[in-house]
Each structure stands twice: as structure tokens, then as C-alpha cells.
Amino acid sequence: MKALAPVLCLLLLACSSRGSSGDADAIYNAGEQEAQLSPGVQPVRIGEGGAAFAACAGSGVVVNLSPTNESYLSLRAAPFTEASEVARLTNGTALLLCSHSLDQRWQGVVVPPAGGGAADCGVDAPIATARGYTGPCKSGWVSSAFVQARAG
Numbered sequence: 846m847k848a849l850a851p852v853l854c855l856l857l858l859a860c861s862s863r864g865s866s867g868d869a870d871a872i873y874n875a876g877e878q879e880a881q882l883s884p885g886v887q888p889v890r891i892g893e894g895g896a897a898f899a900a901c902a903g904s905g906v907v908v909n910l911s912p913t914n915e916s917y918l919s920l921r922a923a924p925f926t927e928a929s930e931v932a933r934l935t936n937g938t939a940l941l942l943c944s945h946s947l948d949q950r951w952q953g954v955v956v957p958p959a960g961g962g963a964a965d966c967g968v969d970a971p972i973a974t975a976r977g978y979t980g981p982c983k984s985g986w987v988s989s990a991f992v993q994a995r996a997g
Contacts, residue, residue, distance in 0.1 A: 888977030889953035903942035924951035
């Protein structure tokens with residue numbers, strides 16, 4: 846009889862409403878009540894090249910936008926298409942290339958003002974340790990497919 850008591854307890858627990866799949870059904874099938882997940886914000890990191898290189902070591906330009914399909918390139922708050930849009934960039938917009946996502950599909954960029962450069966955004970000199978960009982220029986993430994690196 847003593848061996849039967851733990852089995853009965855486990856059986857009662859499995860049959861109780863707390864142990865049923867009802868909770869899982871409520872979680873996974875919440876439908877319209879389900880909260881929208883957001884990737885949030887991921888700051889562009891500067892200084893990833895080390896202390897021997899400028900905080901944003903490369904430069905590039907927005908390319909390959911088609912007027913019939915894509916009239917602008919979204920600058921996003923994180924390297925995800927679901928991330929909020931920070932700004933809209935057009936063909937020819939200058940970019941300072943600072944970092945990239947692990948899968949290389951996204952470039953972390955700083956956007957200098959028209960006619961400006963890295964000095965205007967504070968990323969032309971080396972920094973001691975890598976960190977998130979907090980300077981005066983817009984920054985965010987763009988699809989690598991629409992970025993062409995520039996020499997010099």
C-alpha cells in the first residue's frame with residue numbers, strides 16, 4: 846500500500862487542472878491577446894577594429910534601390926526587419942560602416958549629415974574600447990545587400 850501512495854499522488858497531479866495542457870494551450874494559442882514581440886534596440890557598436898583604427902573604420906554608400914520596388918532603405922533600431930524604423934535612406938546616401946551582425950546580413954552604420962564625414966559624427970579617431978554609438982549623428986542597421994563599401 847505504501848508503494849501505491851506515490852503513484853496515486855503523481856496520477857492526481859497529472860490529472861489536476863494545474864498539470865494539464867490547458868495552461869500550455871492558453872499560452873500557445875492566445876490568438877489576438879498574444880503580445881507582439883519586439884526585437885528592441887541594439888546600438889551600433891563603434892571601435893570594434895581596436896585602438897589602431899578609427900571608431901568606424903569603413904565608409905560606404907546606399908545602392909541598388911529600385912524606384913519600382915524600394916524607393917528607400919530603412920535604417921532600423923536593431924538588425925531585424927521587425928525592428929522600428931529610425932530613418933529612410935535614399936540611393937547615394939553616405940554611410941560610415943562601424944559593425945555588422947553575426948550573419949553579415951546587416952551593417953551597423955552611422956549616417957553623417959549631407960556633405961559631412963566621420964569627424965562630424967565623432968567616429969574618425971580610434972577609441973580605447975568598443976562601445977555603443979551615442980554621438981550626434983543618426984545610427985542604426987541597414988541590410989548589407991544595399992550597401993557598397995568605398996575605398997578611402
